[in-house]
Amino acid sequence: MDQIQHKFIQVQGLKLHVAEIGTGPNVVVFLHGFPEIWYSWRHQMIALANAGFRAIAPDYRGYGLSDPPPEPEKASYSDLINDLLGILDALGIPKVFIIGKDFGARPAYLFALLHPERVIGVITMGVPYMPPGRSTFQNHLPEGFYISRWQEPGRAEADFGRLDAKTVVRNVYILFSRSEIPIAAENQEIMDLVDPSTPLPPWFTEEDLSAYGALYEKSGFRTALKIPYRSWHEEFGITDPIVKVPALLIMGSKDYVFKFPGIEDYITSGKVKEFVPDLEIIFLPEGTHFVQEQSPQEVNQLILSYLGKHI
Known part of the structure:
Protein backbone atom coordinates (compact mmCIF):
# COMPACT_ATOMS: atom_id res chain seq x y z
CA MET A 1 0.00 0.00 0.00
CA ASP A 2 2.91 2.35 0.73
CA GLN A 3 3.96 2.10 -2.92
CA ILE A 4 0.66 3.52 -4.18
CA GLN A 5 1.18 7.16 -5.10
CA HIS A 6 -1.43 9.87 -4.83
CA LYS A 7 -1.81 12.93 -7.03
CA PHE A 8 -4.38 15.55 -7.91
CA ILE A 9 -5.26 16.33 -11.51
CA GLN A 10 -7.08 19.49 -12.57
CA VAL A 11 -10.05 18.49 -14.75
CA GLN A 12 -13.04 20.66 -15.67
CA GLY A 13 -12.20 23.11 -12.91
CA LEU A 14 -11.96 20.44 -10.18
CA LYS A 15 -9.00 18.80 -8.46
CA LEU A 16 -9.55 15.07 -8.85
CA HIS A 17 -7.70 12.60 -6.67
CA VAL A 18 -5.96 9.74 -8.48
CA ALA A 19 -4.18 6.77 -6.88
CA GLU A 20 -1.52 5.18 -9.06
CA ILE A 21 1.05 2.39 -8.98
CA GLY A 22 3.23 0.71 -11.60
CA THR A 23 4.78 1.83 -14.86
CA GLY A 24 4.78 0.89 -18.50
CA PRO A 25 2.62 1.30 -21.58
CA ASN A 26 -0.21 -1.06 -20.54
CA VAL A 27 -2.59 0.97 -18.40
CA VAL A 28 -5.63 -0.16 -16.41
CA VAL A 29 -8.10 2.35 -14.98
CA ILE A 37 -13.69 4.51 -3.36
CA TRP A 38 -10.20 4.19 -4.93
CA TYR A 39 -9.20 2.06 -1.91
CA SER A 40 -11.63 -0.68 -3.05
CA TRP A 41 -9.06 -1.59 -5.70
CA ARG A 42 -6.03 -1.87 -3.37
CA HIS A 43 -5.54 -5.62 -3.94
CA GLN A 44 -5.92 -5.39 -7.72
CA MET A 45 -3.68 -2.34 -8.12
CA ILE A 46 -0.75 -3.95 -6.34
CA ALA A 47 -1.15 -7.27 -8.19
CA LEU A 48 -1.29 -5.56 -11.58
CA ALA A 49 1.71 -3.35 -10.83
CA ASN A 50 3.68 -6.45 -9.83
CA ALA A 51 2.71 -7.99 -13.17
CA GLY A 52 4.04 -5.01 -15.15
CA PHE A 53 0.91 -2.89 -15.57
CA ARG A 54 0.27 0.72 -14.66
CA ALA A 55 -2.82 0.87 -12.43
CA ILE A 56 -4.82 4.06 -11.91
CA ALA A 57 -7.84 4.50 -9.63
CA PRO A 58 -9.54 7.90 -9.37
CA ASP A 59 -12.06 9.04 -6.80
CA TYR A 60 -15.04 10.37 -8.75
CA ARG A 61 -15.87 14.05 -8.34
CA GLY A 62 -17.59 14.52 -5.00
CA TYR A 63 -16.20 11.25 -3.67
CA GLY A 64 -13.29 10.79 -1.27
CA LEU A 65 -10.42 13.23 -1.82
CA SER A 66 -11.70 14.62 -5.13
CA ASP A 67 -13.31 18.05 -5.16
CA PRO A 68 -17.10 18.13 -5.07
CA PRO A 69 -18.82 19.70 -8.06
CA PRO A 70 -20.12 23.24 -7.40
CA GLU A 71 -23.70 21.94 -7.55
CA PRO A 72 -23.74 18.27 -6.48
CA GLU A 73 -27.44 17.99 -7.31
CA LYS A 74 -26.58 18.57 -10.99
CA ALA A 75 -23.76 15.99 -11.15
CA SER A 76 -24.17 13.41 -13.93
CA TYR A 77 -22.69 10.31 -15.49
CA SER A 78 -21.58 12.53 -18.36
CA ASP A 79 -19.39 14.39 -15.87
CA LEU A 80 -17.71 11.12 -14.86
CA ILE A 81 -17.07 10.21 -18.50
CA ASN A 82 -15.62 13.65 -19.27
CA ASP A 83 -13.54 13.52 -16.08
CA LEU A 84 -12.05 10.20 -17.14
CA LEU A 85 -11.22 11.60 -20.57
CA GLY A 86 -9.60 14.61 -18.89
CA ILE A 87 -7.52 12.40 -16.58
CA LEU A 88 -6.24 10.27 -19.49
CA ASP A 89 -5.41 13.38 -21.53
CA ALA A 90 -3.63 15.02 -18.59
CA LEU A 91 -1.54 11.89 -18.06
CA GLY A 92 -0.86 11.48 -21.79
CA ILE A 93 -2.40 7.99 -21.93
CA PRO A 94 -3.80 7.06 -25.37
CA LYS A 95 -5.57 3.74 -24.64
CA VAL A 96 -6.59 1.83 -21.53
CA PHE A 97 -8.33 -1.19 -20.13
CA ILE A 98 -11.22 -0.10 -17.91
CA ILE A 99 -12.39 -2.10 -14.90
CA GLY A 100 -15.68 -1.01 -13.33
CA LYS A 101 -17.40 -2.34 -10.22
CA ASP A 102 -21.05 -1.90 -9.25
CA PHE A 103 -22.34 1.33 -10.83
CA GLY A 104 -18.78 1.92 -12.11
CA ALA A 105 -19.75 -0.53 -14.85
CA ARG A 106 -21.93 2.17 -16.37
CA PRO A 107 -19.28 4.85 -17.01
CA ALA A 108 -16.86 2.08 -18.05
CA TYR A 109 -19.16 0.91 -20.84
CA LEU A 110 -20.39 4.39 -21.74
CA PHE A 111 -16.78 5.52 -22.13
CA ALA A 112 -16.16 2.54 -24.44
CA LEU A 113 -19.22 3.52 -26.52
CA LEU A 114 -18.39 7.22 -26.70
CA HIS A 115 -14.60 6.95 -26.99
CA PRO A 116 -13.91 3.48 -28.46
CA GLU A 117 -10.52 4.61 -29.80
CA ARG A 118 -9.33 5.05 -26.17
CA VAL A 119 -10.43 1.62 -24.87
CA ILE A 120 -8.75 -1.78 -25.36
CA GLY A 121 -11.23 -3.75 -23.26
CA VAL A 122 -13.68 -3.57 -20.36
CA ILE A 123 -14.05 -5.70 -17.23
CA THR A 124 -17.02 -5.26 -14.92
CA MET A 125 -17.91 -6.86 -11.60
CA GLY A 126 -21.29 -7.10 -9.93
CA VAL A 127 -23.20 -5.41 -12.75
CA PRO A 128 -23.55 -6.42 -16.43
CA TYR A 129 -23.77 -4.03 -19.34
CA MET A 130 -27.19 -2.41 -19.45
CA PRO A 131 -27.92 -0.52 -22.68
CA PRO A 132 -28.56 3.20 -22.15
CA GLY A 133 -32.24 3.87 -21.60
CA ARG A 134 -34.80 3.36 -18.92
CA SER A 135 -34.39 0.21 -16.86
CA THR A 136 -37.63 -1.32 -15.62
CA PHE A 137 -36.58 -3.71 -12.84
CA GLN A 138 -37.59 -1.15 -10.20
CA ASN A 139 -41.20 -1.33 -11.38
CA HIS A 140 -41.33 -4.90 -10.04
CA LEU A 141 -39.89 -4.24 -6.56
CA PRO A 142 -41.57 -2.92 -3.38
CA GLU A 143 -41.48 0.73 -2.36
CA GLY A 144 -38.84 -0.08 0.26
CA PHE A 145 -36.27 -1.14 -2.38
CA TYR A 146 -33.05 0.64 -1.41
CA ILE A 147 -32.54 2.34 -4.81
CA SER A 148 -36.09 3.71 -4.78
CA ARG A 149 -35.55 5.03 -1.27
CA TRP A 150 -32.23 6.66 -2.15
CA GLN A 151 -33.69 8.28 -5.26
CA GLU A 152 -36.20 10.16 -3.12
CA PRO A 153 -34.73 13.61 -2.37
CA GLY A 154 -34.05 14.04 1.33
CA ARG A 155 -34.92 10.48 2.36
CA ALA A 156 -31.41 9.02 2.37
CA GLU A 157 -29.95 12.29 3.66
CA ALA A 158 -32.17 12.03 6.74
CA ASP A 159 -31.48 8.31 7.12
CA PHE A 160 -27.69 8.61 6.75
CA GLY A 161 -27.62 11.82 8.79
CA ARG A 162 -28.46 9.95 11.99
CA LEU A 163 -25.09 8.18 11.80
CA ASP A 164 -21.46 9.02 11.14
CA ALA A 165 -20.03 8.30 7.68
CA LYS A 166 -18.09 5.27 8.88
CA THR A 167 -21.26 3.62 10.22
CA VAL A 168 -23.15 4.32 6.99
CA VAL A 169 -20.39 2.61 4.98
CA ARG A 170 -20.30 -0.26 7.49
CA ASN A 171 -24.04 -0.81 7.16
CA VAL A 172 -24.03 -0.69 3.37
CA TYR A 173 -21.11 -3.12 3.18
CA ILE A 174 -23.00 -5.56 5.41
CA LEU A 175 -26.23 -5.14 3.42
CA PHE A 176 -24.58 -5.45 0.01
CA SER A 177 -22.60 -8.54 1.10
CA ARG A 178 -25.82 -10.50 1.54
CA SER A 179 -27.56 -12.42 -1.22
CA GLU A 180 -30.90 -10.71 -0.58
CA ILE A 181 -31.88 -7.33 -2.02
CA PRO A 182 -32.01 -4.63 0.70
CA ILE A 183 -35.70 -3.78 1.06
CA ALA A 184 -37.11 -1.83 4.01
CA ALA A 185 -40.58 -2.13 5.45
CA GLU A 186 -42.98 0.77 5.04
CA ASN A 187 -42.11 2.41 8.36
CA GLN A 188 -38.44 1.46 8.32
CA GLU A 189 -35.35 3.11 6.84
CA ILE A 190 -32.56 1.31 4.97
CA MET A 191 -30.01 1.93 7.73
CA ASP A 192 -32.38 0.19 10.17
CA LEU A 193 -31.95 -3.07 8.26
CA VAL A 194 -28.58 -3.64 9.95
CA ASP A 195 -28.37 -4.59 13.62
CA PRO A 196 -25.45 -2.62 15.16
CA SER A 197 -24.05 -5.86 16.59
CA THR A 198 -23.72 -7.48 13.14
CA PRO A 199 -20.04 -8.20 12.42
CA LEU A 200 -18.28 -6.98 9.31
CA PRO A 201 -17.74 -9.52 6.52
CA PRO A 202 -14.63 -11.59 7.40
CA TRP A 203 -12.65 -10.20 4.44
CA PHE A 204 -13.28 -6.55 5.44
CA THR A 205 -11.24 -5.34 8.41
CA GLU A 206 -11.80 -2.52 10.87
CA GLU A 207 -8.73 -0.89 9.31
CA ASP A 208 -10.41 -1.06 5.90
CA LEU A 209 -13.58 0.42 7.34
CA SER A 210 -11.61 3.28 8.92
CA ALA A 211 -10.03 4.08 5.55
CA TYR A 212 -13.46 4.22 3.91
CA GLY A 213 -14.96 6.16 6.80
CA ALA A 214 -12.29 8.87 6.63
CA LEU A 215 -12.79 9.33 2.88
CA TYR A 216 -16.59 9.56 3.12
CA GLU A 217 -16.29 11.78 6.19
CA LYS A 218 -14.51 14.23 3.93
CA SER A 219 -16.83 13.98 0.92
CA GLY A 220 -20.18 13.24 2.54
CA PHE A 221 -22.90 11.64 0.44
CA ARG A 222 -24.42 14.52 -1.56
CA THR A 223 -22.73 13.66 -4.87
CA ALA A 224 -22.85 9.92 -4.17
CA LEU A 225 -26.63 10.02 -3.94
CA LYS A 226 -26.92 11.97 -7.19
CA ILE A 227 -24.55 9.66 -9.07
CA PRO A 228 -25.59 6.87 -9.32
CA TYR A 229 -29.05 6.82 -7.78
CA ARG A 230 -30.61 10.05 -9.01
CA SER A 231 -28.99 10.10 -12.46
CA TRP A 232 -30.30 6.74 -13.63
CA HIS A 233 -32.44 8.08 -16.49
CA GLU A 234 -29.80 10.35 -17.99
CA GLU A 235 -29.75 10.50 -21.79
CA PHE A 236 -26.48 10.17 -23.68
CA GLY A 237 -27.50 10.49 -27.32
CA ILE A 238 -26.07 7.06 -28.13
CA THR A 239 -27.62 5.69 -31.32
CA ASP A 240 -25.68 2.42 -31.44
CA PRO A 241 -25.67 0.66 -28.04
CA ILE A 242 -23.52 -2.30 -29.20
CA VAL A 243 -20.17 -2.51 -27.40
CA LYS A 244 -17.39 -3.16 -29.91
CA VAL A 245 -14.49 -3.87 -27.53
CA PRO A 246 -13.80 -7.21 -25.82
CA ALA A 247 -15.26 -7.51 -22.33
CA LEU A 248 -15.33 -9.70 -19.24
CA LEU A 249 -18.06 -9.91 -16.59
CA ILE A 250 -17.15 -11.35 -13.18
CA MET A 251 -20.22 -12.13 -11.06
CA GLY A 252 -20.43 -13.66 -7.63
CA SER A 253 -23.15 -16.31 -7.69
CA LYS A 254 -24.37 -15.01 -4.31
CA ASP A 255 -24.50 -11.38 -5.46
CA TYR A 256 -27.82 -9.77 -4.51
CA VAL A 257 -27.93 -8.06 -7.94
CA PHE A 258 -28.93 -11.47 -9.36
CA LYS A 259 -32.23 -11.03 -7.50
CA PHE A 260 -33.14 -7.88 -9.43
CA PRO A 261 -36.08 -8.86 -11.66
CA GLY A 262 -34.81 -10.10 -15.02
CA ILE A 263 -31.08 -9.72 -14.30
CA GLU A 264 -30.19 -13.39 -13.77
CA ASP A 265 -31.95 -14.43 -16.98
CA TYR A 266 -30.40 -11.51 -18.89
CA ILE A 267 -26.92 -12.78 -17.92
CA THR A 268 -27.32 -16.57 -17.90
CA SER A 269 -29.42 -16.75 -21.09
CA GLY A 270 -26.71 -14.89 -22.96
CA LYS A 271 -29.02 -12.00 -23.90
CA VAL A 272 -26.36 -9.61 -22.62
CA LYS A 273 -24.15 -10.81 -25.48
CA GLU A 274 -26.58 -9.30 -27.98
CA PHE A 275 -25.20 -5.97 -26.77
CA VAL A 276 -21.63 -7.07 -25.94
CA PRO A 277 -20.81 -9.69 -28.60
CA ASP A 278 -17.22 -10.28 -27.42
CA LEU A 279 -18.15 -10.96 -23.80
CA GLU A 280 -16.76 -13.61 -21.48
CA ILE A 281 -18.75 -14.33 -18.29
CA ILE A 282 -17.24 -15.94 -15.19
CA PHE A 283 -19.18 -16.84 -12.05
CA LEU A 284 -17.54 -17.19 -8.63
CA PRO A 285 -19.71 -19.71 -6.70
CA GLU A 286 -19.20 -18.15 -3.26
CA GLY A 287 -18.87 -14.58 -4.50
CA THR A 288 -21.01 -11.73 -3.19
CA HIS A 289 -21.25 -8.18 -4.53
CA PHE A 290 -17.69 -7.34 -3.42
CA VAL A 291 -15.77 -10.10 -5.19
CA GLN A 292 -12.64 -7.98 -5.68
CA GLU A 293 -12.26 -7.55 -1.92
CA GLN A 294 -13.74 -10.90 -0.87
CA SER A 295 -11.59 -13.07 -3.17
CA PRO A 296 -8.75 -10.83 -4.33
CA GLN A 297 -6.32 -13.55 -5.43
CA GLU A 298 -8.94 -15.30 -7.55
CA VAL A 299 -10.16 -12.04 -9.10
CA ASN A 300 -6.60 -10.81 -9.69
CA GLN A 301 -5.82 -14.01 -11.59
CA LEU A 302 -8.95 -13.64 -13.73
CA ILE A 303 -8.04 -10.03 -14.53
CA LEU A 304 -4.44 -10.84 -15.40
CA SER A 305 -5.50 -13.76 -17.59
CA TYR A 306 -7.96 -11.54 -19.47
CA LEU A 307 -5.47 -8.69 -19.87
CA GLY A 308 -2.84 -11.12 -21.13
CA LYS A 309 -5.15 -12.22 -23.95
CA HIS A 310 -5.84 -8.69 -25.13
CA ILE A 311 -2.58 -6.79 -24.81
Whole structure:
Protein backbone atom coordinates (compact mmCIF):
# COMPACT_ATOMS: atom_id res chain seq x y z
CA MET A 1 0.00 0.00 0.00
CA ASP A 2 2.91 2.35 0.73
CA GLN A 3 3.96 2.10 -2.92
CA ILE A 4 0.66 3.52 -4.18
CA GLN A 5 1.18 7.16 -5.10
CA HIS A 6 -1.43 9.87 -4.83
CA LYS A 7 -1.81 12.93 -7.03
CA PHE A 8 -4.38 15.55 -7.91
CA ILE A 9 -5.26 16.33 -11.51
CA GLN A 10 -7.08 19.49 -12.57
CA VAL A 11 -10.05 18.49 -14.75
CA GLN A 12 -13.04 20.66 -15.67
CA GLY A 13 -12.20 23.11 -12.91
CA LEU A 14 -11.96 20.44 -10.18
CA LYS A 15 -9.00 18.80 -8.46
CA LEU A 16 -9.55 15.07 -8.85
CA HIS A 17 -7.70 12.60 -6.67
CA VAL A 18 -5.96 9.74 -8.48
CA ALA A 19 -4.18 6.77 -6.88
CA GLU A 20 -1.52 5.18 -9.06
CA ILE A 21 1.05 2.39 -8.98
CA GLY A 22 3.23 0.71 -11.60
CA THR A 23 4.78 1.83 -14.86
CA GLY A 24 4.78 0.89 -18.50
CA PRO A 25 2.62 1.30 -21.58
CA ASN A 26 -0.21 -1.06 -20.54
CA VAL A 27 -2.59 0.97 -18.40
CA VAL A 28 -5.63 -0.16 -16.41
CA VAL A 29 -8.10 2.35 -14.98
CA PHE A 30 -10.35 1.27 -12.10
CA LEU A 31 -13.79 2.83 -11.57
CA HIS A 32 -15.35 2.27 -8.15
CA GLY A 33 -18.97 1.80 -7.12
CA PHE A 34 -20.85 2.83 -3.98
CA PRO A 35 -20.01 2.85 -1.12
CA GLU A 36 -16.62 2.25 -2.58
CA ILE A 37 -13.69 4.51 -3.36
CA TRP A 38 -10.20 4.19 -4.93
CA TYR A 39 -9.20 2.06 -1.91
CA SER A 40 -11.63 -0.68 -3.05
CA TRP A 41 -9.06 -1.59 -5.70
CA ARG A 42 -6.03 -1.87 -3.37
CA HIS A 43 -5.54 -5.62 -3.94
CA GLN A 44 -5.92 -5.39 -7.72
CA MET A 45 -3.68 -2.34 -8.12
CA ILE A 46 -0.75 -3.95 -6.34
CA ALA A 47 -1.15 -7.27 -8.19
CA LEU A 48 -1.29 -5.56 -11.58
CA ALA A 49 1.71 -3.35 -10.83
CA ASN A 50 3.68 -6.45 -9.83
CA ALA A 51 2.71 -7.99 -13.17
CA GLY A 52 4.04 -5.01 -15.15
CA PHE A 53 0.91 -2.89 -15.57
CA ARG A 54 0.27 0.72 -14.66
CA ALA A 55 -2.82 0.87 -12.43
CA ILE A 56 -4.82 4.06 -11.91
CA ALA A 57 -7.84 4.50 -9.63
CA PRO A 58 -9.54 7.90 -9.37
CA ASP A 59 -12.06 9.04 -6.80
CA TYR A 60 -15.04 10.37 -8.75
CA ARG A 61 -15.87 14.05 -8.34
CA GLY A 62 -17.59 14.52 -5.00
CA TYR A 63 -16.20 11.25 -3.67
CA GLY A 64 -13.29 10.79 -1.27
CA LEU A 65 -10.42 13.23 -1.82
CA SER A 66 -11.70 14.62 -5.13
CA ASP A 67 -13.31 18.05 -5.16
CA PRO A 68 -17.10 18.13 -5.07
CA PRO A 69 -18.82 19.70 -8.06
CA PRO A 70 -20.12 23.24 -7.40
CA GLU A 71 -23.70 21.94 -7.55
CA PRO A 72 -23.74 18.27 -6.48
CA GLU A 73 -27.44 17.99 -7.31
CA LYS A 74 -26.58 18.57 -10.99
CA ALA A 75 -23.76 15.99 -11.15
CA SER A 76 -24.17 13.41 -13.93
CA TYR A 77 -22.69 10.31 -15.49
CA SER A 78 -21.58 12.53 -18.36
CA ASP A 79 -19.39 14.39 -15.87
CA LEU A 80 -17.71 11.12 -14.86
CA ILE A 81 -17.07 10.21 -18.50
CA ASN A 82 -15.62 13.65 -19.27
CA ASP A 83 -13.54 13.52 -16.08
CA LEU A 84 -12.05 10.20 -17.14
CA LEU A 85 -11.22 11.60 -20.57
CA GLY A 86 -9.60 14.61 -18.89
CA ILE A 87 -7.52 12.40 -16.58
CA LEU A 88 -6.24 10.27 -19.49
CA ASP A 89 -5.41 13.38 -21.53
CA ALA A 90 -3.63 15.02 -18.59
CA LEU A 91 -1.54 11.89 -18.06
CA GLY A 92 -0.86 11.48 -21.79
CA ILE A 93 -2.40 7.99 -21.93
CA PRO A 94 -3.80 7.06 -25.37
CA LYS A 95 -5.57 3.74 -24.64
CA VAL A 96 -6.59 1.83 -21.53
CA PHE A 97 -8.33 -1.19 -20.13
CA ILE A 98 -11.22 -0.10 -17.91
CA ILE A 99 -12.39 -2.10 -14.90
CA GLY A 100 -15.68 -1.01 -13.33
CA LYS A 101 -17.40 -2.34 -10.22
CA ASP A 102 -21.05 -1.90 -9.25
CA PHE A 103 -22.34 1.33 -10.83
CA GLY A 104 -18.78 1.92 -12.11
CA ALA A 105 -19.75 -0.53 -14.85
CA ARG A 106 -21.93 2.17 -16.37
CA PRO A 107 -19.28 4.85 -17.01
CA ALA A 108 -16.86 2.08 -18.05
CA TYR A 109 -19.16 0.91 -20.84
CA LEU A 110 -20.39 4.39 -21.74
CA PHE A 111 -16.78 5.52 -22.13
CA ALA A 112 -16.16 2.54 -24.44
CA LEU A 113 -19.22 3.52 -26.52
CA LEU A 114 -18.39 7.22 -26.70
CA HIS A 115 -14.60 6.95 -26.99
CA PRO A 116 -13.91 3.48 -28.46
CA GLU A 117 -10.52 4.61 -29.80
CA ARG A 118 -9.33 5.05 -26.17
CA VAL A 119 -10.43 1.62 -24.87
CA ILE A 120 -8.75 -1.78 -25.36
CA GLY A 121 -11.23 -3.75 -23.26
CA VAL A 122 -13.68 -3.57 -20.36
CA ILE A 123 -14.05 -5.70 -17.23
CA THR A 124 -17.02 -5.26 -14.92
CA MET A 125 -17.91 -6.86 -11.60
CA GLY A 126 -21.29 -7.10 -9.93
CA VAL A 127 -23.20 -5.41 -12.75
CA PRO A 128 -23.55 -6.42 -16.43
CA TYR A 129 -23.77 -4.03 -19.34
CA MET A 130 -27.19 -2.41 -19.45
CA PRO A 131 -27.92 -0.52 -22.68
CA PRO A 132 -28.56 3.20 -22.15
CA GLY A 133 -32.24 3.87 -21.60
CA ARG A 134 -34.80 3.36 -18.92
CA SER A 135 -34.39 0.21 -16.86
CA THR A 136 -37.63 -1.32 -15.62
CA PHE A 137 -36.58 -3.71 -12.84
CA GLN A 138 -37.59 -1.15 -10.20
CA ASN A 139 -41.20 -1.33 -11.38
CA HIS A 140 -41.33 -4.90 -10.04
CA LEU A 141 -39.89 -4.24 -6.56
CA PRO A 142 -41.57 -2.92 -3.38
CA GLU A 143 -41.48 0.73 -2.36
CA GLY A 144 -38.84 -0.08 0.26
CA PHE A 145 -36.27 -1.14 -2.38
CA TYR A 146 -33.05 0.64 -1.41
CA ILE A 147 -32.54 2.34 -4.81
CA SER A 148 -36.09 3.71 -4.78
CA ARG A 149 -35.55 5.03 -1.27
CA TRP A 150 -32.23 6.66 -2.15
CA GLN A 151 -33.69 8.28 -5.26
CA GLU A 152 -36.20 10.16 -3.12
CA PRO A 153 -34.73 13.61 -2.37
CA GLY A 154 -34.05 14.04 1.33
CA ARG A 155 -34.92 10.48 2.36
CA ALA A 156 -31.41 9.02 2.37
CA GLU A 157 -29.95 12.29 3.66
CA ALA A 158 -32.17 12.03 6.74
CA ASP A 159 -31.48 8.31 7.12
CA PHE A 160 -27.69 8.61 6.75
CA GLY A 161 -27.62 11.82 8.79
CA ARG A 162 -28.46 9.95 11.99
CA LEU A 163 -25.09 8.18 11.80
CA ASP A 164 -21.46 9.02 11.14
CA ALA A 165 -20.03 8.30 7.68
CA LYS A 166 -18.09 5.27 8.88
CA THR A 167 -21.26 3.62 10.22
CA VAL A 168 -23.15 4.32 6.99
CA VAL A 169 -20.39 2.61 4.98
CA ARG A 170 -20.30 -0.26 7.49
CA ASN A 171 -24.04 -0.81 7.16
CA VAL A 172 -24.03 -0.69 3.37
CA TYR A 173 -21.11 -3.12 3.18
CA ILE A 174 -23.00 -5.56 5.41
CA LEU A 175 -26.23 -5.14 3.42
CA PHE A 176 -24.58 -5.45 0.01
CA SER A 177 -22.60 -8.54 1.10
CA ARG A 178 -25.82 -10.50 1.54
CA SER A 179 -27.56 -12.42 -1.22
CA GLU A 180 -30.90 -10.71 -0.58
CA ILE A 181 -31.88 -7.33 -2.02
CA PRO A 182 -32.01 -4.63 0.70
CA ILE A 183 -35.70 -3.78 1.06
CA ALA A 184 -37.11 -1.83 4.01
CA ALA A 185 -40.58 -2.13 5.45
CA GLU A 186 -42.98 0.77 5.04
CA ASN A 187 -42.11 2.41 8.36
CA GLN A 188 -38.44 1.46 8.32
CA GLU A 189 -35.35 3.11 6.84
CA ILE A 190 -32.56 1.31 4.97
CA MET A 191 -30.01 1.93 7.73
CA ASP A 192 -32.38 0.19 10.17
CA LEU A 193 -31.95 -3.07 8.26
CA VAL A 194 -28.58 -3.64 9.95
CA ASP A 195 -28.37 -4.59 13.62
CA PRO A 196 -25.45 -2.62 15.16
CA SER A 197 -24.05 -5.86 16.59
CA THR A 198 -23.72 -7.48 13.14
CA PRO A 199 -20.04 -8.20 12.42
CA LEU A 200 -18.28 -6.98 9.31
CA PRO A 201 -17.74 -9.52 6.52
CA PRO A 202 -14.63 -11.59 7.40
CA TRP A 203 -12.65 -10.20 4.44
CA PHE A 204 -13.28 -6.55 5.44
CA THR A 205 -11.24 -5.34 8.41
CA GLU A 206 -11.80 -2.52 10.87
CA GLU A 207 -8.73 -0.89 9.31
CA ASP A 208 -10.41 -1.06 5.90
CA LEU A 209 -13.58 0.42 7.34
CA SER A 210 -11.61 3.28 8.92
CA ALA A 211 -10.03 4.08 5.55
CA TYR A 212 -13.46 4.22 3.91
CA GLY A 213 -14.96 6.16 6.80
CA ALA A 214 -12.29 8.87 6.63
CA LEU A 215 -12.79 9.33 2.88
CA TYR A 216 -16.59 9.56 3.12
CA GLU A 217 -16.29 11.78 6.19
CA LYS A 218 -14.51 14.23 3.93
CA SER A 219 -16.83 13.98 0.92
CA GLY A 220 -20.18 13.24 2.54
CA PHE A 221 -22.90 11.64 0.44
CA ARG A 222 -24.42 14.52 -1.56
CA THR A 223 -22.73 13.66 -4.87
CA ALA A 224 -22.85 9.92 -4.17
CA LEU A 225 -26.63 10.02 -3.94
CA LYS A 226 -26.92 11.97 -7.19
CA ILE A 227 -24.55 9.66 -9.07
CA PRO A 228 -25.59 6.87 -9.32
CA TYR A 229 -29.05 6.82 -7.78
CA ARG A 230 -30.61 10.05 -9.01
CA SER A 231 -28.99 10.10 -12.46
CA TRP A 232 -30.30 6.74 -13.63
CA HIS A 233 -32.44 8.08 -16.49
CA GLU A 234 -29.80 10.35 -17.99
CA GLU A 235 -29.75 10.50 -21.79
CA PHE A 236 -26.48 10.17 -23.68
CA GLY A 237 -27.50 10.49 -27.32
CA ILE A 238 -26.07 7.06 -28.13
CA THR A 239 -27.62 5.69 -31.32
CA ASP A 240 -25.68 2.42 -31.44
CA PRO A 241 -25.67 0.66 -28.04
CA ILE A 242 -23.52 -2.30 -29.20
CA VAL A 243 -20.17 -2.51 -27.40
CA LYS A 244 -17.39 -3.16 -29.91
CA VAL A 245 -14.49 -3.87 -27.53
CA PRO A 246 -13.80 -7.21 -25.82
CA ALA A 247 -15.26 -7.51 -22.33
CA LEU A 248 -15.33 -9.70 -19.24
CA LEU A 249 -18.06 -9.91 -16.59
CA ILE A 250 -17.15 -11.35 -13.18
CA MET A 251 -20.22 -12.13 -11.06
CA GLY A 252 -20.43 -13.66 -7.63
CA SER A 253 -23.15 -16.31 -7.69
CA LYS A 254 -24.37 -15.01 -4.31
CA ASP A 255 -24.50 -11.38 -5.46
CA TYR A 256 -27.82 -9.77 -4.51
CA VAL A 257 -27.93 -8.06 -7.94
CA PHE A 258 -28.93 -11.47 -9.36
CA LYS A 259 -32.23 -11.03 -7.50
CA PHE A 260 -33.14 -7.88 -9.43
CA PRO A 261 -36.08 -8.86 -11.66
CA GLY A 262 -34.81 -10.10 -15.02
CA ILE A 263 -31.08 -9.72 -14.30
CA GLU A 264 -30.19 -13.39 -13.77
CA ASP A 265 -31.95 -14.43 -16.98
CA TYR A 266 -30.40 -11.51 -18.89
CA ILE A 267 -26.92 -12.78 -17.92
CA THR A 268 -27.32 -16.57 -17.90
CA SER A 269 -29.42 -16.75 -21.09
CA GLY A 270 -26.71 -14.89 -22.96
CA LYS A 271 -29.02 -12.00 -23.90
CA VAL A 272 -26.36 -9.61 -22.62
CA LYS A 273 -24.15 -10.81 -25.48
CA GLU A 274 -26.58 -9.30 -27.98
CA PHE A 275 -25.20 -5.97 -26.77
CA VAL A 276 -21.63 -7.07 -25.94
CA PRO A 277 -20.81 -9.69 -28.60
CA ASP A 278 -17.22 -10.28 -27.42
CA LEU A 279 -18.15 -10.96 -23.80
CA GLU A 280 -16.76 -13.61 -21.48
CA ILE A 281 -18.75 -14.33 -18.29
CA ILE A 282 -17.24 -15.94 -15.19
CA PHE A 283 -19.18 -16.84 -12.05
CA LEU A 284 -17.54 -17.19 -8.63
CA PRO A 285 -19.71 -19.71 -6.70
CA GLU A 286 -19.20 -18.15 -3.26
CA GLY A 287 -18.87 -14.58 -4.50
CA THR A 288 -21.01 -11.73 -3.19
CA HIS A 289 -21.25 -8.18 -4.53
CA PHE A 290 -17.69 -7.34 -3.42
CA VAL A 291 -15.77 -10.10 -5.19
CA GLN A 292 -12.64 -7.98 -5.68
CA GLU A 293 -12.26 -7.55 -1.92
CA GLN A 294 -13.74 -10.90 -0.87
CA SER A 295 -11.59 -13.07 -3.17
CA PRO A 296 -8.75 -10.83 -4.33
CA GLN A 297 -6.32 -13.55 -5.43
CA GLU A 298 -8.94 -15.30 -7.55
CA VAL A 299 -10.16 -12.04 -9.10
CA ASN A 300 -6.60 -10.81 -9.69
CA GLN A 301 -5.82 -14.01 -11.59
CA LEU A 302 -8.95 -13.64 -13.73
CA ILE A 303 -8.04 -10.03 -14.53
CA LEU A 304 -4.44 -10.84 -15.40
CA SER A 305 -5.50 -13.76 -17.59
CA TYR A 306 -7.96 -11.54 -19.47
CA LEU A 307 -5.47 -8.69 -19.87
CA GLY A 308 -2.84 -11.12 -21.13
CA LYS A 309 -5.15 -12.22 -23.95
CA HIS A 310 -5.84 -8.69 -25.13
CA ILE A 311 -2.58 -6.79 -24.81
